[in-house]
Amino acid sequence: MAYITQRKMAQGLQQLVTTKGIDHTSVTAIMDTAGLRRQTFYDYFQDKYELLAWSIDDTLSETVEHNLNYLKWPAIINLVCYELEAHRQFYVASVKTQHEIDVTALIANHLAELVTHLSPTDVVASAATLIWLLCLGIAQSLIHNLLTNHPRDYEELATAAVTAIQMTLKMLAKG
Template identity: 35%
Template structure:
């Protein structure tokens, strides 16, 4: 592991630890560097601000693990994995998402919209849907998944990860069986 990656991970851990006791909006660079024993110059060498660090954590500790080899067939398993990782770091994700959810929401939306667009392409074998309709359907499901996950976080992650991922999977399966054909007939 490179020295730069080790430093980034140390800074990330410092932010996660600080989030346990302080709201993300009130955390300063000084708080982060004090927690990990580094100086401000080192922080700024690796990250522009705490939001770039937050994006780095979301991507490297959450999304990169989930998006590898993701497909329409396994997306619900990956959502389950995503929820499990989040629950392991519950205070960090609740703190950062409750106070600044746009970073997380953007990542999740982009990933899910690509997955659903790909699934719609596969289901629309006869090319009955326009590109606009495919985009609309994939965005609809992506917003739905984002909304459910964000709501789960903001309500304290009380519902089990298995239950949330199972509900999302069942919704997609029911829509695939019933709704998709109806949409094509309209």
């Protein structure tokens, strides 16, 4: 039940952030939109920024980690790119209207989880920084694409990310 309540709050937040930005979104408005009592919010989150981080993190966990054993990794990259594109207004507002949560780092964390899952165990420890920087670069490219006036197609971005990951994995395998 707790997860369902958190998801309702996250959906309310996403709806409001998309239309108003986070600065003009109050906890009261989030809870009204979610159809929940205001006090319930504080049973789960300290403030709207913690909910924002949880919401993005939860969505990316569902997209990446929950699919590791079901989908081939290039399809997961494609799903991440699609998620960002499908909810473009929410992610743009999340990046542009607040500075408390590093959306790029949240995306990079999940991409790093994916790349780490693909890498041999003995390579992961020695290449953790390289994996992080690769994933941070991919995440920054995805965010930049959301913010640009002439965005590239998400499938094109996914293909570029897959190529970068494949190249890195080959380099890591060679040692």
